[in-house]
Amino acid sequence: MHTVETVLLVLMLGALTGIVARYIRAVPLPLIQIGLGAAISWPQQGLHIVFDPELFLLLFIPPLLFADGWRIPKREFFALYKPILKLALGLVLFTVIGLGYLIHWMIPEIPLTVAFALAAVVSPTDAVAVSAITRNLGMPSQTMHVLQGESLLNDASGLVALKFAVAATLTGMFSWTEVATDFLWMALGGLGVGALIGWGFAVARDRVTRRLGDVAATQMVLLLVLLPFAAYIASEQIGVSGILAAVAAGITTNFADLNRSEFIAERMQTEGTWTMVEASFNGAIFLLLGLQLPSIIGVTLQHAGQEWWILVSYAAVIALALLLLRWVWLTVGVQSSLWHAHGEGKMVEKPSRLLTLATTLAGIRGAVTLAGALSVPLLLNNGNPFPGREQLIFLATGTILFTLLVGSIGLPLVLRRLPPSGEPASTAEERHARLEACKAAIASMVLDKRQAESADPQWLAQYQESAGLLTQEYRKRIDLLDDPMPTATPEAHAEAPDVMLQRRQRYVVELELRQKALHVERDTLYAERQAQHINDESLRSLVAELDLAEVALRKRLAVARRAASVTASAASGGPNSDHPIK
Secondary structure, eight states, X not given: OOHHHHHHHHHHHHHHHHHXXXXXXXXXXXXXXXXXXXXXXXXXXXXXXXXXXXXXXXXXXXXXXXXXXXXXXXXXXXXXXXXXXIIIIIHHHHHHHHHHHHHHHHOTTSOHHHHHHHHHHTOSOOHHHHHHHHTTTTOOHHHHHHHHHHHHHHHHHHHHHHHHHHXXXXXXXXXXXXXHHHHHHHHHHHHHHHHHHHHHHHHHHHHHHHHHGGGGHHHHHHHHHHHHXXXXXXXXXXXXXXXXXXXXXXXXXXXXXXXXXXXXXXXXXXXXXXXXXXXXXXXXXXXXXXXXHHHHHHHHHHHHXXXXXXXXXXXXXXXXXXXXXXXXXXXXXXXXXXXHHHHTTSOOSOOOHHHHHHHHHTOOOOHHHHHHHHTSOSXXXXXXXXXXXXXXXXXXXXXXXXXXXXXXXXXXXXHHHSOOOOSOHHHHHHHHHHHHHHXXXXXXXXXXXXHHHHSOHHHHHHHHHHHHHHHXXXXXXXXXHSOSOTTSOHHHHHHHHHHHHHHHHHHHHHHHHHHXXXXXXXXXXXXXXXXXXXXXXXXXXXXXXXXXXXXXXXXXXXXXXXXXXXXXXXXXXXXXXXXXXX
C-alpha cells in the first residue's frame, strides 16, 4: 500500500475506534486500537508497515509531549516536583538496575548490557494510556498530576539509559562518570534549548499579534503546531534531549499565553487544533503498535528457538517484576515526599496503601517503549548481529500489552475502593474565580460621582437601565455560586435551602428557555439559507455567533443544574445539607 494511503487509513481507523470506544466503555481505547491494528495486519495479505523508530519519534512524540507540557497544571507540577523527580529519575535507575539483573538471571543467553537495555526500554510510563483507562473512574487529581509529570520526564531518562546500555553492548565499555555527565548535558541542554525556543517564539508572536491582532491567528496556530518539531530537531542536532526540549517548549509557551487574554480567535483555534492533533496522533500510535505485533511475534518465534509460551511467560514475569519494583519504590522512596506534600496542603488526597496500589497499576507502558525497542541496532561494531535483539523487541511489546491489561482490569477495581475525596480543590477554586469575576463585572458598571454628573441625562438613563439588567443577571449567577447565608440563625438556615431552591430552579428554567431560543434562531437561519434569502458566508458568520453563545450557555446551565440538585438535597435534609454547593 502506498505511504499516503497508509497514513490516511491509520488516521481514519483512529477516528473510528475513538467513536467505537464511546459505545464499548468497558474496554480502554488503546486496547481497541492495538487489537484492530493486529487484526488487519495478521493475514499474509494484511497491512504491513515498515516501522522507522527515528521517524516515529520525530513525527509523533514531540507534539504529544509538547501538548502535555502545555496543558499540565504548572502550579501542581512545580509544587509536586519532589515525588515527580523521584519517579522520573530515581525509579528509572532503580528499574534499570533491578530489572536488568533479573532479566539476565532469568534468561542467561541475554548479555547483561542487553538486559539493561531492555530494562531501560520498559522504564518510561505512558500517560496517554493511563488517561484513557482512568477517564471517569475517579483517579485523584493530584495523583494524576504526579503521573503526568512523571511521564513527561521519564521518557528522556529511560531513552538516555537505553543509549548507554546499547553503547556498552557495542563497545564493551561502560563508565558511570560518563553516564552521569552525558545525562546532565542531555537533560539540562534539552530543557534549556526547548525553553529558549519557546520563549523566542512567544516574543516574536507577541510583537506580531500586538500589531496585527487576531488577523494572524490561523498562521500563529500553524507555527505553534510546528514549534515542538523545531525544538526536537534543534536539540537532537546538538546532541541533547529532543524529548525534554519539546516538553520545555510547551511549558514555556503556556506561561507566555497567560498574558494573551484578549486574543480570543487564536485561543479558540489553538484549543481545537491541539485537541484534533492529540486525538489523531494518539490513535495512530496505538494502531501502529498493533500493526507491528504479528511481524514481531513471527520474527521472534523464527529466531528465538524457544516455545511461544516460554517467551510469553518471560514477558509476564518482566511486567509483574516491573510493577513490583514500582510498588517498592513508591513505598520506600516516594511515600515520604507524598506525605510531606499532603501535610503542606499541596496534595489533597492522603497517601494510603490503596492509592499506592493504584499508582503502581498506573505504570503502563506505551509508544515510547516500542519505539525505543525497535531503535536497537541490528549489528554490532564488528558486524555480528546484535545479541538478543528479537527477544528484546518481543519482551518489550509483551510488557506493553501486559501492563495495559493489568491496568485496564486492576485500576477500575482499586479506584472504586478508594474513599471519596470530596470536592476537588480545583472545583472550589473555580467557583471562587467565577464569584470574583462576577463581582468585578458588577463593580465595573458603577459610575463614580463625576462621571454621573458630566454624563448626558438621556445616555445616563439608558446606561443605568442596561446596567441594572446586567447586574441582575450577574446576581443570579452569584446566587448559584455563593454558600447560602453561612452566618444565618439555625431557623433561617433551615428555611434558606427551600427559598434558594426555588430561585435556582427558576434560573435553570430561564437558561433552558434561552437555549431553546438559540436552537430556534439557528434553525431559522438554516431555513433562510435553504430559501436562498442569505448566502453561505452570512450563514457561517451568524451561526458562529450563536454557537459561541450556546457554548457559554451550556456551561452556565450545567453549573445551574448542579447547584439546584445540591440545594434540593439540602432542602430535603440529604447528605450535602451542610455544604449546599459542591
